[in-house]
Amino acid sequence: MKKVIVKPKVLHNIPWHYCPGCTHGIVHRLIAEVIDEMDLQKDAVGVASVGCSCFNYDYFDIDMSAAAHGRAPAVATGIKRVQPGRLVFTYQGDGDLCAIGTAEAIHAAVRGENITIIFYNNGIYGMTGGQMAPTSLPDMKTTTSPYGRNVQETGFPIKMTEMLALQEGCVYAERTKVSNPASINKTKKAIRKAFELQLSRAGFTIVEILGTCPTNWGLDPLQAIKWMEEKLEKQYPTGILKNSKGDSVICDKK
Amino acid sequence: MEQVLLKGSEAIAEGAVLAGCRFFFGYPITPQNEIPEYFARRLPQVNGTFLQAESEIAAINMVYGAGGTGARVMTSSSSPGMSLKQEGISYLSCAEVPCVIVSIMRGGPGLGAIQGAQPDYFQAVKGGGHGDYKNIVLAPSTVQEAADLTYQAFDLADKYRNPVIILGDGILAQMMEPIVLPNEKQDFPEKNWALNLDKNRPRNVISSSYPIVEELEKVIIRLNQKAEIMKGEVRWDTLQVEDADYIIVAYGTSARIAKAVVRQAREIGIKLGLLRPITLWPFPYDAIYSLVPQVKAFFALEMSTGQMIEDVKIAIGRERPVYHIGRYGGVIPRVNETLEKITAVAKG
Ligand SMILES: Cc1ncc(C[n+]2csc(CCOP(=O)(O)OP(=O)(O)O)c2C)c(N)n1
Ligand code: SF4
Numbered sequence: 001m002k003k004v005i006v007k008p009k010v011l012h013n014i015p016w017h018y019c020p021g022c023t024h025g026i027v028h029r030l031i032a033e034v035i036d037e038m039d040l041q042k043d044a045v046g047v048a049s050v051g052c053s054c055f056n057y058d059y060f061d062i063d064m065s066a067a068a069h070g071r072a073p074a075v076a077t078g079i080k081r082v083q084p085g086r087l088v089f090t091y092q093g094d095g096d097l098c099a100i101g102t103a104e105a106i107h108a109a110v111r112g113e114n115i116t117i118i119f120y121n122n123g124i125y126g127m128t129g130g131q132m133a134p135t136s137l138p139d140m141k142t143t144t145s146p147y148g149r150n151v152q153e154t155g156f157p158i159k160m161t162e163m164l165a166l167q168e169g170c171v172y173a174e175r176t177k178v179s180n181p182a183s184i185n186k187t188k189k190a191i192r193k194a195f196e197l198q199l200s201r202a203g204f205t206i207v208e209i210l211g212t213c214p215t216n217w218g219l220d221p222l223q224a225i226k227w228m229e230e231k232l233e234k235q236y237p238t239g240i241l242k243n244s245k246g247d248s249v250i251c252d253k254k
Numbered sequence: 255m256e257q258v259l260l261k262g263s264e265a266i267a268e269g270a271v272l273a274g275c276r277f278f279f280g281y282p283i284t285p286q287n288e289i290p291e292y293f294a295r296r297l298p299q300v301n302g303t304f305l306q307a308e309s310e311i312a313a314i315n316m317v318y319g320a321g322g323t324g325a326r327v328m329t330s331s332s333s334p335g336m337s338l339k340q341e342g343i344s345y346l347s348c349a350e351v352p353c354v355i356v357s358i359m360r361g362g363p364g365l366g367a368i369q370g371a372q373p374d375y376f377q378a379v380k381g382g383g384h385g386d387y388k389n390i391v392l393a394p395s396t397v398q399e400a401a402d403l404t405y406q407a408f409d410l411a412d413k414y415r416n417p418v419i420i421l422g423d424g425i426l427a428q429m430m431e432p433i434v435l436p437n438e439k440q441d442f443p444e445k446n447w448a449l450n451l452d453k454n455r456p457r458n459v460i461s462s463s464y465p466i467v468e469e470l471e472k473v474i475i476r477l478n479q480k481a482e483i484m485k486g487e488v489r490w491d492t493l494q495v496e497d498a499d500y501i502i503v504a505y506g507t508s509a510r511i512a513k514a515v516v517r518q519a520r521e522i523g524i525k526l527g528l529l530r531p532i533t534l535w536p537f538p539y540d541a542i543y544s545l546v547p548q549v550k551a552f553f554a555l556e557m558s559t560g561q562m563i564e565d566v567k568i569a570i571g572r573e574r575p576v577y578h579i580g581r582y583g584g585v586i587p588r589v590n591e592t593l594e595k596i597t598a599v600a601k602g
Contacts, residue, residue, distance in 0.1 A: 042453045045449055047319070048461075048463075054463060055463070055465065057459050057461055057463070058459075061457060062457055063449040063457050063458055063459070064457075064459045064460070064461070065318070065319060065322050065449065065459070065460040065461070066349070066459070066460065066461035066462065066463050067315065067318070067319075068315060068318075068341055068342060068345050071311065071312070071315035071318075071342070074307070074311075074312040074313075074315035074316045074318075074319065075315050075316070075318050075319035075322075076319060077305070077312075077316050077319060078277075078279065078315070078316035078317060078318060078319025078320035078321070078322070078323075078327070079319040079320065079322065079323055079449065080319075081277060081303045081305060081316070081320060082277060082303075082319075082320050082323040082325045083323055083449075083451065086451075103308050103309060103311075103312065104308070104311075104312050104315070106308075107307075107308035107312065
């Protein structure tokens, strides 16, 4: 039989803990494929955050540092300042990045820190059981907004990647989704672009990826993909939010 | 030996640089601003990196990232800022990331006052963060010791793969004394556990996450065994304890005051001696206990309502009375008022 698809080298062959139909796994695979293709296994450091993806330090077969909730960009900064030549990326959920970790993310962008944030946005706190996130949609029912997110009381969905893109130190910000082969390919290209920019020491890069949480959305995997495209994407339109001076060096940290 | 005149905070920073520290992450707070300011000037001269973080939380997590690569790294702060660092310190301890954390205490609780005080003993010594962990805590009492202990702290941190805390106060950080600096360190231990640039090693992971409780329990047992070994680093100093009827226990700035108290007590015929813990964790329990047979009473002088005194009581049990003496919030205990309290007990 002809092998049409193989496991990327930098993914460990162990069982993952993600729920059936969850798209975290797709994003992991894309990151792994890009690291493989760029031949960076020995030159990459991943920073795991706290959320459903918090055990991915066991999934990627590269050096990993597991950060406290929200602090991954600060941890990545510490690593990058010692090892400016290595690829340093964080993998963060929307609770991690947009609530508790807002300050660390914004200031990493402000400094033009040469790191890449991979931001998995599913509009909810997955790991802790489906609580409201700053990204939750208006009227969205979660375990802490059981009557639907009331924007008068809890505010509107946060525009985190837009805020990061506003900072001069941010050279590249793109929002993608992982709902079908075309969008998955696009996401992979975005990750590669961000990594390449980082290696050229261009500055801060972020790829926001709309993903699912079928378990806490209360939907089956296919319904969840549909909901992501119809509802989440409506609030968070995909596309390039910033792509400035792609190949010039704006801040070389030695 | 050439002497240089330095502030306590500058001595701490230069001691770190001479120990090979090339990365500093911090956030401004009085009374320790001279530490980051010194690094900001000094580190670029030695090809190092100074970074002013957006908060103490970010700074301690930058330390986690940098320390995980195997680099010698430091942060410093003062009381409210140290409160913010506690989650990070817990992570650093569990993930066994060596680093040096300087805590320059000021008056608290709350925003308190910027004057030097000693109200954060519990926070540093008993573990202000969550979980079972132990960090070595060194308490310099002179500017010379500030440089020396910071210098040695980096070796201790690497030796045990553990954070080491320098616990000083605003008075020590601001005072100037002539000191002799240690030699620049040349040899550094290998760190095969770190995310270093060696491409021939297996991948490494820096983590404090152990989702399987039996595994976490094993880690805690191992960390606890390490703590038992670290207890061998206990250090203390004494002054005129040989014939003492009374002992004053004090660390850091309080110990400087206590020295004057010992001198004056002796002038009026009270045989007072000083025991000065240099390591607050491990605490010199045995050294204090060994004085029990000859001593009528102990005094704990500290610039707090009584934190270190609990360890003095653990050391001697109920065998002798222990009296607390102190001023709070940044008020410095005076020699005469301290002596009066001791005289009242001694003359009974
Ligand atoms: C300081 C701290 N506060 C709270 C938590 C609990 N916590 C763990 S994961 C999480 C939310 C994660 O949500 P998100 O970042 O959206 O990731 P997802 O699980 O959806 O992938 C929270 C609040 C924690 N671990 N640490
Ligand atoms: S809870 Fe949601 S985000 Fe977490 S693994 Fe399950 S489906 Fe994925």
